[in-house]
Amino acid sequence: MPELPEVEVVRRGLHTHLLDRTIVDVSVAHPRAVRRHDGGAPDLTARLRGARIVGTGRRGKYLWLRIATAADQFALVVHLGMSGQMLIGGVGNPAHIRITAALDDGTVVNFVDQRTFGGWQLADFVAVGGVEVPVPVAHLAPDPLDPAFDRDAVVKVLRGKHSEIKRLLLDQTVVSGIGNIYADEALWRVGIHGARPAEVLSKPKLAALLDAAAEVMTEALAAGGTSFDELYVNVNGQSGYFDRALDAYGREGRPCRRCGAIMRREKFMNRSSCSCPRCQPRPRR
């Protein structure tokens, strides 16, 4: 499941392999992969043909390529959804290849996406809070690894919300980049149950929670950066980091790494949450 660290690994790989390349051809194999692009597949492919990749960017779980033509610049916004991959070298499960792009140096980029929650779209850039981002990304709050991230401002927002803290961690308009995995990890690190209402948590506790989210994602990024094959920009979450370093996610029935209590799993927002019954007591009532 690509969250911020996995998406950043992909962005870095794309930056290394695609910068300054010209797109020769693009073909869309599955219309769902471009459903968020207004002009559909014909417009998307026509505008990318002959254009050059002049930069990369990311906010939260979205990444983009900055595309330049003789006339203007725009963004190719990529969302990986749950199962999306950007694979270099013409590889990937043929049954799940949704979009293929060929570059001037012979490089082939495949957008592979089994569950089709992800996709590509073209969009203009817009300035938000002094930062230029593509329009479809403009509604997202900065993520914890963004220089524009203002932790104390987010703490203020959290304290003004009448909602459970995990729900808010997953709300990309409050803080972006955090998904189910890293939300559980951050909550475990600071000993908070996800069902606690945000407004009853102290400012220092909320600050510590956001710091923990930034820390765990920084660590995951470092681990992800070393465990992926350099040749391919792989987002297979099974490799490397996942089994070894997670303290909460997927650890139901196993001992808490801090206190030894057996970790529990609870249904929450139609998702599963793993937590320690001793370190993260459920709120009363």
Added chain:
DNA sequence: CCCCTCTCCTGATCGC
């Protein structure tokens, strides 16, 4: 406006 639930999708896995 704010908060919450539902829905989209595929493939692995499980119980009967």
Added chain:
DNA sequence: TGCGATCAGGAGAGGG
């Protein structure tokens, strides 16, 4: 062996 149910979950639409 087969078949239906369940689970994984990001994010936007729509409901209350």
